[in-house]
Every structure is written in structure tokens, then in C-alpha cells.
Amino acid sequence: MLTNIGVIAGKEIRTYFASPMAYVVAAAFLAITGFFFVASVSDAFSEASIRGFLAGAVFFMIFMSPALTMRLIAEEQKLGTLELLFTSPIRETEVVIGKFLSAFVILIVMFALSLFFVLLLYIYGVPDSGPILSGYLGLILYGAATLAVGIFASALSSNQIVGLVVGAGILTALTLIDLISERVTGTAQEVLNGFQLGASFTVFDLDSFGVAQGGHFADFARGIISLGDIAYYLSLTGVFLILTVVVLEARRLR
Amino acid sequence: MIKLEHMSKNFGPYPAVIDVSFEVLKGEIVGFLGPNGAGKTTTMRVLTGFTPPSEGEVTVAGYNIETHSLDARRHIGYLPESVPLYLDMTVTDYLTYMGRIRGMNTAWINERLERVIDVVKLGDYRNTLVGRLSKGYRQRTGIAQAILHNPDVLIMDEPTIGIDPIQVVETRELISELGSEHTLLLSSHILPEVSMICQRVLVINDGRIVADDKPSALSSRLLHAERIELGVRDAETRQVINALRNLGMVIDARTDSRAENQQRAEAEGRLALLVDARPNQGASEEIAKTIVDNGWGLTTLNPLPLTLEEIFLQLTTEEELES
Numbered sequence: 001m002l003t004n005i006g007v008i009a010g011k012e013i014r015t016y017f018a019s020p021m022a023y024v025v026a027a028a029f030l031a032i033t034g035f036f037f038v039a040s041v042s043d044a045f046s047e048a049s050i051r052g053f054l055a056g057a058v059f060f061m062i063f064m065s066p067a068l069t070m071r072l073i074a075e076e077q078k079l080g081t082l083e084l085l086f087t088s089p090i091r092e093t094e095v096v097i098g099k100f101l102s103a104f105v106i107l108i109v110m111f112a113l114s115l116f117f118v119l120l121l122y123i124y125g126v127p128d129s130g131p132i133l134s135g136y137l138g139l140i141l142y143g144a145a146t147l148a149v150g151i152f153a154s155a156l157s158s159n160q161i162v163g164l165v166v167g168a169g170i171l172t173a174l175t176l177i178d179l180i181s182e183r184v185t186g187t188a189q190e191v192l193n194g195f196q197l198g199a200s201f202t203v204f205d206l207d208s209f210g211v212a213q214g215g216h217f218a219d220f221a222r223g224i225i226s227l228g229d230i231a232y233y234l235s236l237t238g239v240f241l242i243l244t245v246v247v248l249e250a251r252r253l254r
Numbered sequence: 255m256i257k258l259e260h261m262s263k264n265f266g267p268y269p270a271v272i273d274v275s276f277e278v279l280k281g282e283i284v285g286f287l288g289p290n291g292a293g294k295t296t297t298m299r300v301l302t303g304f305t306p307p308s309e310g311e312v313t314v315a316g317y318n319i320e321t322h323s324l325d326a327r328r329h330i331g332y333l334p335e336s337v338p339l340y341l342d343m344t345v346t347d348y349l350t351y352m353g354r355i356r357g358m359n360t361a362w363i364n365e366r367l368e369r370v371i372d373v374v375k376l377g378d379y380r381n382t383l384v385g386r387l388s389k390g391y392r393q394r395t396g397i398a399q400a401i402l403h404n405p406d407v408l409i410m411d412e413p414t415i416g417i418d419p420i421q422v423v424e425t426r427e428l429i430s431e432l433g434s435e436h437t438l439l440l441s442s443h444i445l446p447e448v449s450m451i452c453q454r455v456l457v458i459n460d461g462r463i464v465a466d467d468k469p470s471a472l473s474s475r476l477l478h479a480e481r482i483e484l485g486v487r488d489a490e491t492r493q494v495i496n497a498l499r500n501l502g503m504v505i506d507a508r509t510d511s512r513a514e515n516q517q518r519a520e521a522e523g524r525l526a527l528l529v530d531a532r533p534n535q536g537a538s539e540e541i542a543k544t545i546v547d548n549g550w551g552l553t554t555l556n557p558l559p560l561t562l563e564e565i566f567l568q569l570t571t572e573e574e575l576e577s
Binding site: 084089 | 305325356
């Protein structure tokens with residue numbers, strides 16, 4: 001089980017580094033989150049926090065995660081290698097987890113590179129370490145969930161672009177739930193709020209950088225680690241990985 | 255090694271393969287012949303565990319392909335028709351990866367890798383990206399991954415399709431050699447190819463097996479022969495066969511070796527025979543006359559339908575057409 005997952009993950013990680021994809025995405029990620037970071041800390045009297053970076057990351061990952069994962073299963077379907085994979089002694093679950101882990105590793109590498117921003121904060125200011133740690137924890141969980149959605153989208157067809165659009169579509173819908181939830185009341189509102197993926201999106205409001213309001217990411221940005229938020233991201237990850245396995249199994253039954 | 259019992263596969267309401275039963279014994283090289291769309295690929299996908307059968311039971315290397323899928327798959331080497339390869343990997347990397355997927359350890363992979371590369375003659379290309387190889391060499395890479403783990407059962411779907419004539423010849427030679435080490439089932443829509451490589455041919459059409467015979471026997475049927483099923487009582491097999499062979503239009507007469515026919519004949523206390531004869535020469539009448547004249551009892555005389563003939567018309571019988 002673990003060996004097979006490792007074999008799949010290892011191969012995919014090597015493919016990431018062998019193709020320009022990982023480098024391009026990483027560069028774009030650092031550039032865009034960099035803009036947000038600079039905007040958030042460069043005013044006089046601005047707070048030495050990574051809140052701007054987090055807002056940029058949460059926003060950009062809606063597109064970046066599906067871009068990272070769009071190839072993972074769609075390409076195997078296009079090349080026909082899925083047929084080889086699933087006539088080998090390997091389970092769908094192992095393939096899906098392996099591929100998920102490979103994208104997750106790339107994501108972690110990007111986050112590690114972004115620690116450069118944190119370093120700057122410590123050199124030029126006196127930041128509060130709590131929200132930085134919780135912010136990164138939140139990003140990792142949020143990243144896992146967005147990758148799982150992306151992998152699910154990639155399994156739907158042999159077309160990578162479809163994977164990208166569907167993945168980003170699902171993530172955008174989950175992010176924009178507040179557009180609906182603020183128009184209803186009572187239980188309906190609570191349920192809808194419960195599904196809010198990231199931050200309620202007022203990212204261009206430079207005072208709050210969105211992430212601090214509503215959604216399951218808000219508490220992480222404030223330095224609060226709540227079990228509910230962790231459970232939300234973990235279940236989202238789990239549900240979409242299971243859905244991916246289901247899609248792959250259903251494909252074979254057709 | 256391979257056993258299908260009443261296997262059917264439907265895609266939604268459409269049947270792709272209907273009630274197929276056959277068995278491939280250890281060491282046999284069996285050709286799976288049929289026109290495009292006959293159900294060859296579907297049958298192979300069921301055999302390899304890629305897609306489960308809708309009905310019936312499939313056993314490969316002693317393992318049920320549904321209930322013990324992973325165990326069965328460990329014993330299968332498979333080359334799908336599309337020859338799926340990761341184009342951005344080198345030949346060695348690709349084969350190593352496929353070995354890992356099959357659960358081989360590093361020592362075993364290294365041991366087999368050299369041998370397999372040697373067998374398929376890819377030595378000069380071991381560090382070339384698969385995407386840069388010609389079609390023939392990609393085919394060889396595909397074959398290499400199928401035999402890497404030294405599987406008991408080797409299944410190849412149209413292994414010579416889409417490659418140039420010289421490479422076709424080489425690939426066929428390679429496949430023939432592989433037949434000595436593995437139980438081999440290969441599909442084709444080219445009759446001469448199957449005759450060349452296989453000891454036994456299964457003909458499939460519209461999802462049904464319509465013939466299961468030696469290539470030579472199929473070829474004789476292709477020479478516009480008429481096949482007649484015969485039931486004879488109160489006679490000695492040898493005598494009947496000799497008498498029939500003496501008839502001018504009879505190409506061959508022999509015992510019907512199909513198990514179900516044998517069983518029924520034994521139960522009814524008669525002989526079951528098959529006669530191949532030249533068509534349009536009144537074979538049926540002459541045979542009936544011969545048997546009656548000899549004082550034997552004629553219980554059945556059944557000219558078999560010419561469906562096989564029609565199927566062959568759709569097959570590629572001329573090598574030139576293909577290449």
C-alpha cells in the first residue's frame with residue numbers, strides 16, 4: 001500500500017520538476033503573494049504580519065491548485081496509461097493518494113520559499129509569531145483541500161483545461177458562498193457559512209485583507225486554531241479524494 | 255491459465271461481448287481474430303481486470319479477476335492497443351517505473367531490465383526519451399513493459415498495428431519468441447499474422463466466438479470450403495472417415511473434437527464427425543449416399559452456416575492491404 005503510494009508520488013514529483021510547470025507556478029505564486037505582502041506592510045504604521053501574504057495565497061490558490069493538479073489524472077487518460085496503471089496490481093486509492101501527495105509536496109516547497117517574507121518581517125519588524133504559525137497551518141490545510149478539489153476535477157475528463165476550469169469553478173463557488181449566505185437568514189445562512197471555503201472575498205480592502213473576515217480561514221489568519229476549521233478542511237480533502245476514487249472506479253464500470 | 259465462462263460485457267444497454275467461453279492453457283499461443291469492433295479489445299480489458307465483466311466468470315492464472323483482481327493482475331503482462339507510454343520519460347526510467355508499479359524490487363528490476371532491453375533490442379535507446387522514439391521502437395518499449403515482470407500470461411492487443419512493414423516483421427518474430435516463455439493471447443484483424451504466430455485461433459464477431467480452431471483448419475475453410483456436421487450410427491470411425499475421404503469433393507473428414515458435441519454423440523451412441531468439402535459439388539448428397547450405401551445409420555447431416563466465411567471477408571486477408 002505505502003510502497004505503491006510512494007512509487008506514484010515519486011514519479012509525479014520527478015515529473016513536476018522535469019517540466020516547467022512547477023517552476024512557473026511557483027514563480028507566479030511568489031510574485032502575486034509578494035504584491036499582497038508588500039502592499040500590506042509598506043504603509044507607515046502598518047502591522048508586521050503575513051496577513052497580506054495569506055490573502056494573496058488564499059486568493060491565488062483558487063487557480064493555482066487546479067493548475068498544479070490538472071495534469072495528474074487527465075493526462076493519464078489521454079495517453080491511455082490509465083489502462084496500464086489499472087491493469088497493474090495497484091489500487092485506485094493508491095494512485096489517487098500518491099498523486100495528491102506529489103502535488104502537496106510541491107505546495108509545501110512553495111510555502112517554504114515564501115518563508116522569505118516571514119524572514120523580512122523578523123528583520124525589519126517585531127511580528128507576532130502566533131498568527132504566522134497558525135496562518136501557515138491554515139494555508140497547508142487550505143492547500144490540501146484545494147488540491148483535492150483539483151485532482152477530482154482532473155479525473156473527470158482527459159482534457160486538462162476542463163480539469164482546470166472545473167477545479168477553479170468549484171473553488172470559486174465555495175469561496176463566493178457568502179454572496180448567497182448574506183441574503184438568507186437563520187439555519188440556511190449558518191449552513192451556507194459552514195461551507196465557506198476561504199475568506200469572504202474583500203481582498204482588495206487593504207485594511208482587512210479579506211482573510212480576517214468570515215470563512216474557515218479567518219481564524220487561522222487571526223492566530224486562532226479551531227478544531228472546526230481543521231475538521232472542515234480535512235473533510236473537504238477527504239471527500240474530494242474519495243470522490244476522485246469513485247469517479248475512477250465508475251469509469252472502469254462503463 | 256486463462257478461463258472465461260459465459261462472460262458477457264454490456265456498455266449500458268449495448269452488448270459488446272456476449273456469452274464468451276474459452277480456455278487458454280499454459281504455454282499456448284492463441285490468436286484472437288476478428289474485424290474491428292468485434293469485441294476483441296473489450297474481452298482483453300475484461301481479462302486484464304481493467305473493466306469487470308457484466309456476467310460470467312473470468313479466471314487468470316487461477317485467480318478470479320473480480321474477487322482477486324490484484325493477485326490476477328500480478329500474473330498478467332498487457333500491451334494495450336494504444337501502446338500507452340509516458341513520453342517525457344527515458345526508456346529505462348519508464349521500464350523501472352512500470353516495474354515498481356508491478357511491485358518489483360530494485361534488484362529484480364535491474365536483473366530483468368537488461369534482459370528485457372536485450373530481448374526487444376532497445377539497447378541503443380535505453381536513455382532516449384520515449385517521446386522521441388519511432389512507432390516501432392515505442393511498440394518495443396510497450397512490449398518490454400509487458401514482459402518485464404516475467405508474467406505467466408501475456409496479453410497483446412493488435413501488437414503490429416500502425417508500424418512500418420519491416421518493423422512489423424521484426425515485431426512478429428519477437429512475439430513468436432515470447433510465445434516460448436509465456437502463455438500468449440494476442441488479438442489481430444490480420445489473418446496471415448495470426449496464422450504465422452499462433453497455434454490456435456479464436457474468431458470473434460459481433461461479440462460472439464464463432465470459431466476456435468487451428469490456423470491451418472481456418473485457412474482451409476477460407477479456401478471456400480463447406481463444413482458439414484455429421485452424426486453416424488452403427489459404424490467404425492476409421493471406416494467412415496476413409497470412405498468419406500475417398501469422395502472427390504471432400505477435403506478432409508475427422509472426428510468432431512468439440513467437447514459438447516462429443517458428449518452428446520456418446521450419450522446418443524453415435525459418432526460425431528466434421529467434414530470439409532468443396533462447395534457447390536453436392537457434397538451433402540454424396541456423403542448421405544455413401545453412408546447409407548455402407549449400411550450405416552445417418553442421424554445428422556448439418557451443413558454449418560457460412561458465417562465464418564462472411565467474417566473473413568471483413569478481415570484483412572491480404573498482407574499487402576495492411577502494409
